Each structure stands twice: as structure tokens, then as C-alpha cells.
Amino acid sequence: MKxxxxxxxxVMLAVGTFLNKGLQFIMxxxxxxxxxxxxxxxxxxxxxxVTLLIPIVTLACSDAVFRFGIDEEGIQAKGNYxxxxxxxxxxxxxxxxxxxxxxxxxxxxxxxxxxxxxAVAEIFNNYLQGYMRAIRKLNIYSFCTAISTVFIxxxxxxxxxxxxxxxxxxxxxxxxxxxxxxxxxxxxxxFAKYISFKAVNFSxxxxxxxxSYSLIPNNxxxxxxxxxxxxxxxxxxxxxANGIFAIAHKIPNFCTSMFSVFNISWQETASxxxxxxxxxxxxxxxxxxxxxxxxxxxxxxxxxxxxxxGGVFDIKYSSAQFYTPILITSALFGGIAxxxxxxxxxxxxPKANGATTSLAAVVNLVVHLALVKFIGLYAAAISTLLSNVxxxxxxVILLRKDIKIAIDKKVYIYMAIFAYFVIFNLISTNxxxxxxxxLVACCLFVYVNKDMIMKFSRRLISIVSKVK
Numbered sequence: 001m002k003x004x005x006x007x008x009x010x011v012m013l014a015v016g017t018f019l020n021k022g023l024q025f026i027m028x029x030x031x032x033x034x035x036x037x038x039x040x041x042x043x044x045x046x047x048x049x050v051t052l053l054i055p056i057v058t059l060a061c062s063d064a065v066f067r068f069g070i071d072e073e074g075i076q077a078k079g080n081y082x083x084x085x086x087x088x089x090x091x092x093x094x095x096x097x098x099x100x101x102x103x104x105x106x107x108x109x110x111x112x113x114x115x116x117x118x119a120v121a122e123i124f125n126n127y128l129q130g131y132m133r134a135i136r137k138l139n140i141y142s143f144c145t146a147i148s149t150v151f152i153x154x155x156x157x158x159x160x161x162x163x164x165x166x167x168x169x170x171x172x173x174x175x176x177x178x179x180x181x182x183x184x185x186x187x188x189x190x191f192a193k194y195i196s197f198k199a200v201n202f203s204x205x206x207x208x209x210x211x212s213y214s215l216i217p218n219n220x221x222x223x224x225x226x227x228x229x230x231x232x233x234x235x236x237x238x239x240x241a242n243g244i245f246a247i248a249h250k251i252p253n254f255c256t257s258m259f260s261v262f263n264i265s266w267q268e269t270a271s272x273x274x275x276x277x278x279x280x281x282x283x284x285x286x287x288x289x290x291x292x293x294x295x296x297x298x299x300x301x302x303x304x305x306x307x308x309x310g311g312v313f314d315i316k317y318s319s320a321q322f323y324t325p326i327l328i329t330s331a332l333f334g335g336i337a338x339x340x341x342x343x344x345x346x347x348x349x350p351k352a353n354g355a356t357t358s359l360a361a362v363v364n365l366v367v368h369l370a371l372v373k374f375i376g377l378y379a380a381a382i383s384t385l386l387s388n389v390x391x392x393x394x395x396v397i398l399l400r401k402d403i404k405i406a407i408d409k410k411v412y413i414y415m416a417i418f419a420y421f422v423i424f425n426l427i428s429t430n431x432x433x434x435x436x437x438x439l440v441a442c443c444l445f446v447y448v449n450k451d452m453i454m455k456f457s458r459r460l461i462s463i464v465s466k467v468k
Contacts, residue, residue: 027153028250029312031170032243034160037316039167041242045234046111046171048227050119054126055219057092061085062130064212067345069134079194082131084204086195089127093120114171121178128185131194140188148181211350218354224361225334225387229368229380236372245377247313248320251305252327255298259335262290263342270346280404283343288408290339295414296445298332302421303441306434325425326381332418333388340395343403352398360391417444 032040065085069078097116125148132141155176159169185191234242266286273279302325309321337360344353364387371379396405421437446453 027156028247029314031156031160032247032317033314035166035170037243038239039170039243041234041239041244041246043167043170044242044246045230045239046115046118048223048230049115050122051227052220052223053096053119054123055216055223057096057123058089058127059092059209060212060215060219061088061208062127063215063345063350064208065127065130066133067211067348068208069131070136075193076196078134079196080199080204081208082134082194083196083199084201085127085130085208087200088205088208089124093123096120096123111168111171114168114175117175118171118178121175121182124182125178128182128191131191132185132189135189135194137189140185144181144184144188147184148177150177151180152177211348214351214354216354218350218357221354221357221361225357225364225384225391228361228365229384232365232368232372233377233380237376241377244317244320245323245380247317248323248377248381249327251301251308251324252331255294255301255328255331256334258297259294259331259338263335263338266290266339266342270342273346283403284406287339287405288411291336291411292408292414292448294332294335295411295418296441296448298328299414299418299421300438300441300445302328302418302425303434303438305425306429306431321429322426323377323381325422326378326385329418329422330381330385330388333385333392337388337391337395340392340399343399344395347402352395356391356394356398359394360387363387363390414444414448 035043062085065081069081072078072081097120129141152174154173156170156173159165159173163169165172229245230242233245270283273282276282305321305324309318313320341353341357344350364383366383367386368379368383371382375382417440421441424433424437
């Protein structure tokens with residue numbers, strides 16, 4: 001597999017993710033105005049439940065389907081892993097759906113059905129991600145994700161504005177949107193040709209689960225690091241505080257999503273070159289470019305903070321702007337941690353990822369619980385940052401004998417500039433300086449990505465000239 005596929009796959013995924021997250025971000029001001037702060041906080045809490053359920057219900061076999069399926073050639077060989085992975089997910093989905101509806105029946109929980117639908121749709125979507133990576137169809141993934149987001153926006157609007165369903169409408173809208181995306185994936189990839197019930201066998205299921213079971217604590221630990229803060233906030237500070245923190249997370253989530261685009265491609269490429277003698281040189285090159293780009297993206301988003309909270313989000317969420325600098329910094333370190341995690345995956349060391357992420361989760365939870373009564377929502381932001389820093393350090397230590405990364409001096413300079421932006425946004429809201437910072441951040445992004453921008457410009461000019 002050629003290493004230049006990393007750039008190709010990343011660009012394909014970036015387009016879909018940008019459309020997806022861009023539309024979601026545009027809709028946040030509307031959604032947050034249509035329902036109360038408390039309801040928005042509860043919706044965010046329901047999303048955390050789904051995120052927790054995904055690795056438990058799927059037994060993380062999506063990653064196993066990808067890792068084993070990508071090494072195979074031919075529909076039948078890939079289909080063996082895809083079919084058995086599907087068997088695991090469907091079996092557990094039925095159990096999960098019955099459990100959720102049981103809770104709804106005995107507890108008279110009116111949100112049980114819409115929550116169950118959203119959970120099932122997202123869980124199956126997670127499985128399909130592994131399937132598409134196994135068959136190397138990331139372009140279809142990007143397209144279907146973008147279409148799915150459009151339908152989420154449409155149906156949430158219909159259910160809330162037309163039928164006045166409030167929180168139920170939010171859950172149902174997301175469920176329908178994800179189901180549409182899942183259906184499109186199956187149609188465009190001819191999913192049925194990879195499925196053969198005769199291929200279901202215990203030995204393949206055992207092989208998949210032997211690889212994936214150690215990823216379950218890893219995924220749950222990521223949940224603790226990134227999302228469990230909502231539970232602690234809800235318990236100590238209430239739904240309204242959860243709504244504030246949910247809005248504060250929307251901006252960093254854009255940075256996280258953009259890196260996840262790279263991370264999906266990176267795991268594939270890292271798996272292809274893990275046995276090459278030149279892997280250290282390539283890893284260093286990718287690390288320096290990735291980190292520089294990630295810093296530039298985070299800096300640019302952070303410098304737009306005054307725009308988001310000055311004119312985009314409702315004024316009732318204005319206090320959230322002081323948590324975003326810490327959360328964006330956390331997203332930056334989280335992205336770096338996943339880079340090293342991708343190398344561990346390529347070496348088929350899921351246990352190492354699980355161990356480091358579990359320890360980082362403990363750091364997150366202990367720090368949050370220790371500080372929440374004293375500094376409120378800042379405890380959630382700080383604990384998330386510290387856990388991601390710990391994660392980077394621990395993974396570097398584990399890989400130091402196998403991988404040698406040569407860090408470019410420019411990366412340290414970019415990090416220093418980013419640190420200035422963080423400090424400014426924490427202590428000042430001066431409009432003039434904010435505008436200057438935004439200009440500097442734009443220049444930094446252009447400089448860091450000048451080669452990619454020039455390459456894209458030349459291709460665009462070539463396409464235009466051919467049309468003429």
C-alpha cells in the first residue's frame with residue numbers, strides 16, 4: 001500500500017467531516033434556542049449514554065473487523081470477518097434494545113423509545129465505519145456522513161418546530177438521520193455481497209473478540225476522559241451547568257472531529273508500513289506535519305471564540321467561552337495521543353492502548369471529583385486536559401524502544417504561539433486584540449499548510465482551464 005494514500009484518504013474524509021460538523025455547528029445555535037438550557041443539558045447526557053453503549057454493545061469488534069479485514073483480499077475473505085462482526089453486533093443490539101425498553105416500561109420513561117432508536121442507529125453506524133475501512137471505501141463514508149447530517153437537521157427541525165416534541169424531537173431527529181446514513185452506506189457499498197450466513201462460525205468470532213476485548217476498556221476510558229464529565233457535572237451542578245459545558249464543548253469538538261478524520265486514515269497507513277525499515281523517518285515526517293496542522297487548526301478555532309460567543313450562540317451560554325481555551329488545548333493533546341495510539345494499533349497492541357487510556361481515565365475522574373466543588377466547571381476542563389497530557393506521555397514512553405520521533409523545531413514555535421492564544425482568551429476579551437490574533441492565526445494556518453494549499457490551487461486552476 002502506498003504511503004501517499006494517507007493524504008488522499010485524509011482529504012476525502014476531511015470533505016465529508018467538514019460538511020458534517022460544519023452543518024452540525026450551524027444548527028447548534030438553533031437547537032439550543034428551541035429547547036431550554038436544561039433540556040439541552042439532558043440531550044447531551046443522553047448522547048454520552050450512547051457513546052458509552054457503543055463499545056459495550058459492539059464489544060469493539062468494529063476495530064477488529066477493520067484490522068483483520070484490511071489485510072484480506074477478495075469479497076469472500078473480507079466478508080468472513082464482516083459477517084461475523086455483524087453477528088456479534090446484531091446479537092448484542094437485540095439484548096440492548098430489550099434492556100432499554102424494559103427500563104422504559106418499568107420506569108415509565110417516556111424517552112425510552114426515541115433513545116433506543118438513536119442508540120441502535122449510532123451503534124450500527126459504528127460497525128459500518130469498521131466495515132468501510134476494511135473494504136477501503138472511505139470516500140463513501142464521507143459522502144454518507146454528510147447526507148446523514150443533512151437529514152438530522154431536517155428531522156430535528158420538523159419534530160421540534162412542527163410537532164413541538166422538544167427533547168423527544170431531538171432524539172428522534174438524530175435517530176432518523178443516522179438510520180438514513182446507515183441505509184445509504186449499505187446501498188452504495190453493496191453491503192449484502194459481503195454477508196453470508198454460512199460464514200458465521202465460532203472460531204472467527206473468537207478471533208475477532210480476542211483482538212477487540214482489550215479495546216473495550218480503552219474505549220470506555222476514552223468515554224471517561226471525554227464525556228463522563230457530564231455525569232459529574234449533572235450530579236454536582238445540575239442540568240443547566242451541563243448545558244453550558246455542552247456548548248463549551250461544541251467548538252473543541254470541531255478540532256477533535258478534524259483530527260479523527262486523519263486518525264482513521266492514519267491507522268490504515270500505519271498498518272501498511274509498520275514492518276518497513278524506513279518507518280521511523282516516515283512517522284517523524286507525519287508527526288511533524290500532523291502536529292503543526294493540528295496546532296494551526298486549534299489556534300484558528302480558538303481565535304474565533306469571541307465571534308462564536310459574541311454573535312452565534314445565545315447569550316444564556318456566554319459563560320461557556322472561558323472553558324473553551326482549556327478544552328481546545330485538551331483536544332490538541334488528545335489528537336497527538338491518538339497518533340501514537342494508531343501506531344500501537346498497527347503493531348496489534350490493543351492492550352497497550354487500553355492500559356494507557358484506562359490510567360488517563362483514572363486521572364481525569366480523580367482530578368474532576370477533587371476540584372468540582374471548588375472551581376465548578378473549570379474542574380471538568382482541567383481534568384480532561386491533564387488526562388490527555390498524561391496519555392501522550394505514557395504512550396511515548398511505551399513506544400520509545402520501537403519508535404523514534406524526531407520533532408521539528410518549528411513545532412515548538414507553533415506550540416508557543418498557541419499557548420499565547422490560550423492565555424489571552426482566558427484573561428481578556430479585548431475586541432481589537434482578538435481581531436489581530438485571528439489574523440495571526442490565519443497567517444499561521446496558511447504558512448503551515450502552504451504546500452497543500454499550493455497543490456490544491458494548481459489542481460483547481462487546471463480544472464478551471466480544462467472547463468474553459
